[in-house]
Amino acid sequence: MGGDRAPxxxxxGARRAATELGLPVVLVGPxxxxxxxxxxxxxASQVIAMDADAGSxxxxxxxxxxxxxxxxxxxxxxxxxxxAGNTGATMASALLRxxxxxxxxxxxxxxxxxxxxxxxTVLLDAGANAECNAEWLVQxxxxxxxxxxHRFGIDEPTVAVLSIGEEPTKGxxxxxxxxxxxxDGRALAAAGARFVGxxxxxxxxxxxxxxxxxxxxxxxxxxxxxxxGLRALVGALLEAFASSEQxxxxxxxLRPALAPLYATFEPEGIGGAMLLGVDGVCIISHGSSSSTxxxxxxxxxxxxxxxxxVGRIRSVVAAV
Amino acid sequence: MGGDRAPxxxxxGARRAATELGLPVVLVGPxxxxxxxxxxxxxASQVIAMDADAGSxxxxxxxxxxxxxxxxxxxxxxxxxxxAGNTGATMASALLRxxxxxxxxxxxxxxxxxxxxxxxTVLLDAGANAECNAEWLVQxxxxxxxxxxHRFGIDEPTVAVLSIGEEPTKGxxxxxxxxxxxxDGRALAAAGARFVGxxxxxxxxxxxxxxxxxxxxxxxxxxxxxxxGLRALVGALLEAFASSEQxxxxxxxLRPALAPLYATFEPEGIGGAMLLGVDGVCIISHGSSSSTxxxxxxxxxxxxxxxxxVGRIRSVVAAV
Numbered sequence: 214m215g216g217d218r219a220p221x222x223x224x225x226g227a228r229r230a231a232t233e234l235g236l237p238v239v240l241v242g243p244x245x246x247x248x249x250x251x252x253x254x255x256x257a258s259q260v261i262a263m264d265a266d267a268g269s270x271x272x273x274x275x276x277x278x279x280x281x282x283x284x285x286x287x288x289x290x291x292x293x294x295x296x297a298g299n300t301g302a303t304m305a306s307a308l309l310r311x312x313x314x315x316x317x318x319x320x321x322x323x324x325x326x327x328x329x330x331x332x333x334t335v336l337l338d339a340g341a342n343a344e345c346n347a348e349w350l351v352q353x354x355x356x357x358x359x360x361x362x363h364r365f366g367i368d369e370p371t372v373a374v375l376s377i378g379e380e381p382t383k384g385x386x387x388x389x390x391x392x393x394x395x396x397d398g399r400a401l402a403a404a405g406a407r408f409v410g411x412x413x414x415x416x417x418x419x420x421x422x423x424x425x426x427x428x429x430x431x432x433x434x435x436x437x438x439x440x441x442g443l444r445a446l447v448g449a450l451l452e453a454f455a456s457s458e459q460x461x462x463x464x465x466x467l468r469p470a471l472a473p474l475y476a477t478f479e480p481e482g483i484g485g486a487m488l489l490g491v492d493g494v495c496i497i498s499h500g501s502s503s504s505t506x507x508x509x510x511x512x513x514x515x516x517x518x519x520x521x522x523v524g525r526i527r528s529v530v531a532a533v
Numbered sequence: 534m535g536g537d538r539a540p541x542x543x544x545x546g547a548r549r550a551a552t553e554l555g556l557p558v559v560l561v562g563p564x565x566x567x568x569x570x571x572x573x574x575x576x577a578s579q580v581i582a583m584d585a586d587a588g589s590x591x592x593x594x595x596x597x598x599x600x601x602x603x604x605x606x607x608x609x610x611x612x613x614x615x616x617a618g619n620t621g622a623t624m625a626s627a628l629l630r631x632x633x634x635x636x637x638x639x640x641x642x643x644x645x646x647x648x649x650x651x652x653x654t655v656l657l658d659a660g661a662n663a664e665c666n667a668e669w670l671v672q673x674x675x676x677x678x679x680x681x682x683h684r685f686g687i688d689e690p691t692v693a694v695l696s697i698g699e700e701p702t703k704g705x706x707x708x709x710x711x712x713x714x715x716x717d718g719r720a721l722a723a724a725g726a727r728f729v730g731x732x733x734x735x736x737x738x739x740x741x742x743x744x745x746x747x748x749x750x751x752x753x754x755x756x757x758x759x760x761x762g763l764r765a766l767v768g769a770l771l772e773a774f775a776s777s778e779q780x781x782x783x784x785x786x787l788r789p790a791l792a793p794l795y796a797t798f799e800p801e802g803i804g805g806a807m808l809l810g811v812d813g814v815c816i817i818s819h820g821s822s823s824s825t826x827x828x829x830x831x832x833x834x835x836x837x838x839x840x841x842x843v844g845r846i847r848s849v850v851a852a853v
Contacts, residue, residue: 329769340697343705377660377753385663385750414757418765427754430705433697434751435758437734442759445738446766446798449649453790460790463783470773470780478766 214242214260214278215298217501223297224250226507233508236515239291241282255290257281263500267301271309279303283310286493293494293514295485297502303495304341304488311493314523316530319345320490321353321429322497323360324436327477328418332365335424336375336417339486340433347390350374350426351400355529356489357424358406363520364513365423369407373422375431376411383411387428403532443478485510487517489526494518534562534580534598535618537821543617544570546827553828556835559611561602575610577601583820587621591629599623603630606813613814613834615805617822623815624661624808631813634843636850639665640810641673641749642817643680644756647797648738652685655744656695656737659806660753667710670694670746671720675849676809677744678726683840684807684833685743689727693742695751696731704731707748723852763798805830807837809846814838 214220220242227238231252240247241255248254259277261270271280279298283306285291296303300322308320321338328334337357338345345353354372361370374392376384381392388411395401395408412421414435427435454464485498485506494517498510517523534540540562547558551572560567561575568574579597581590591600599618603626605611616623620642628640641658648654657677662669674692681690694712696704701712708731715721715728732741734755747755774784805818805826814837818830837843 329765329772343697343703375754377663377750377757383663388750413761414754414759415761415764417758418761430697430708431751431754434695434734434747435754437697438737438755438758439734439762441733441735441738442762443766444735445649446763449794449797450770450791452649453787453794456790460787463786463790466783467774467780467787470776470783471770474769474773477769 214257215263215296215303216498217263218503219297220246222502222504223507224252225504226502227252227511229504229508230511234512234515236511238511239285241278241285255281255285261299261302263299265299265302267299267305270299270302271305279306280310283307283493283495286495287311292518293496295496295498295507295510295514297498297500297507297510300340300497300500303497307488307491307493307495311491311495314490314492314527314530316533317356317490317526318352319349320488321349321356322432322486323357323489324486325364326417326436326439328420329477331420332367332423334417334422335361335364336432336436337424337426337489338429338432339436340429341488342429344430345387345428347387347394350387350391350428351394352490352530353426354395354401354406354408354424355404355533356526357426358401358404359525359529360487360489360522361423362405363522363525364516367423369405370423371409372401372406372424372426373409373412373416375414375425375427375435377413379411379413381411391426400533404529447478485513487513487522492523494523534577535583535616535623536818537583538823539617540566542822542824543827544572545824546822547572547831549824549828550831554832554835556831558831559605561598561605575601575605581619581622583619585619585622587619587625590619590622591625599626600630603627603813603815606815607631612838613816615816615818615827615830615834617818617820617827617830620660620817620820623817627808627811627813627815631811631815634810634812634847634850636853637676637810637846638672639669640808641669641676642752642806643677643809644806645684646737646756646759648740649797651740652687652743654737654742655681655684655690656752656756657744657746657809658749658752659756660749661808662749664750665707665748667707667714670707670711670748671714672810672850673746674715674721674726674728674744675724675853676846677746678721678724679845679849680807680809680842681743682725683842683845684836687743689725690743691729692721692726692744692746693729693732693736695734695737695745695747695755697733699731699733701731711746720853724849767798805833807833807842812843814843
């Protein structure tokens with residue numbers, strides 16, 4: 214029931230995943246609004262609004278679709294949850310109902326950011342924890358490395374700290390301390406990853422590092438700034454393409470060349486962010502998710518289950 | 534002498550400013566490398582490297598072009614300084630030689646970020662102070678409002694705090710405190726500006742606010758993330774445009790429609806960032822500045838002098 218286009222786009226994406234991927238998708242929500250969709254329905258009478266306060270909603274709305282979905286994972290009735298709803302409430306439901314993996318200080322949101330002609334960069338924390346300490350960032354690096362390896366097949370992911378200069382002396386106290394802890398090497402060796410130092414904002418969409426760690430405030434600002442910037446440029450391009458008969462005609466002829474680019478930069482192709490550190494697979498899809506975004510998020514959820522992402526994170530965290 | 538393309542591009546931009554704008558531009562650097570350029574030269578024998586440590590360079594290299602340029606402003610031999618060199622050393626030179634405006638806690642870098650079909654958004658601090666307190670952010674808001682009014686002609690600029698949600702309860706302790714101080718209204722009333730609450734990263738390239746304040750770490754990450762994202766998308770576009778005979782032909786026909794867009798998104802058109810709060814005009818141009826970027830930076834410097842930006846900031850800060 215979550216997301217700006219729920220339930221129609223959510224249901225459409227779920228049906229497509231069931232048909233094309235052969236996955237047994239369960240919908241959680243008010244049965245009367247989901248009848249006839251051809252998928253199993255888990256009843257939940259309440260809906261947490263997109264702008265509701267996360268903590269109090271999850272505490273008081275025990276029959277909400279978000280809380281029931283997290284319980285389904287906890288109870289083994291589902292292998293993963295996917296939500297395009299209120300991000301804070303999704304995190305709180307997962308955290309409170311599934312619990313944290315033993316040894317994890319704080320779950321973090323890992324987002325895959327497209328890199329032209331390469332595998333995406335995993336950025337975390339993209340918003341779960343506005344304020345962090347250096348030890349958490351080290352754990353984010355470990356969890357991000359595991360995610361990167363099993364999601365994108367990178368054998369020994371490179372890890373960097375997001376800063377405002379490459380020098381270890383630049384940045385905030387948090388960045389300097391995280392840099393020093395990661396430079397030690399042992400924490401990342403346990404996760405099969407390698408530290409490459411600090412990177413800057415301009416390196417996110419390049420091959421500078423496979424995993425970039427930062428606090429949830431900075432990560433969220435970076436992610437949304439990127440989203441806004443790309444949207445502004447794409448909007449201006451589309452306006453230019455439509456600005457005259459000649460431009461319309463020329464842009465039509467450019468379509469085959471531009472199509473692969475659309476696939477790279479389109480956030481819906483990426484398949485949502487994953488909340489790492491909770492004891493179950495939880496995929497957070499964009500609030501404006503279309504059926505394609507939901508389809509991809511379900512695909513990524515299934516892959517995370519297949520890859521035993523949670524078990525692998527548990528092993529790495531336990532090993533340190 | 535600063536910048537990746539110094540001195541050739543710097544000299545070319547300076548000559549263009551002298552010719553087209555009729556400005557008496559003074560070059561600061563080793564005279565033997567600047568002979569025959571037709572502009573007044575102020576001798577300086579040393580050059581602070583782009584990657585040199587800012588503080589120690591400025592303290593020890595007293596005959597560097599950066600230090601001498603800042604001294605020229607202090608001594609009234611120049612009305613403003615423009616540098617595409619080491620940003621940290623530029624700030625340190627300006628701060629140590631020109632000094633701060635009385636009452637200013639910390640100078641901040643104000644950058645103008647393009648907004649399609651509108652005036653740019655002024656983002657500050659874009660990197661002068663990695664760690665800030667809420668009172669500094671309030672002063673950044675005042676200085677940014679003065680800059681915005683006199684640079685872009687906005688009568689009553691709107692001011693926002695960069696956060697990870699619009700609600701005053703979201704974000705870091707710094708953001709919440711700055712929000713509370715600005716919501717009071719008095720600090721901004723003195724600067725003729727109006728507080729509009731929190732905005733997110735995706736709002737930077739929109740008309741959500743004329744001035745957005747943040748700490749220098751977040752601001753620098755946001756700015757460089759935007760730069761990297763736009764560069765990645767533009768690079769991918771150019772690749773697509775060149776990918777086949779048909780694409781090359783079609784993109785050639787699109788050129789008239791795309792030209793104005795280039796002017797909007799091209800950072801070189803913006804004219805550099807301004808260090809607000811020091812007792813003199815100091816424009817920081819991008820390290821990779823071409824002659825066009827240098828020309829625009831000099832134009833902006835001249836406009837800031839004409840508008841008495843420093844005097845106006847002094848009045849607002851003194852009034853609070």
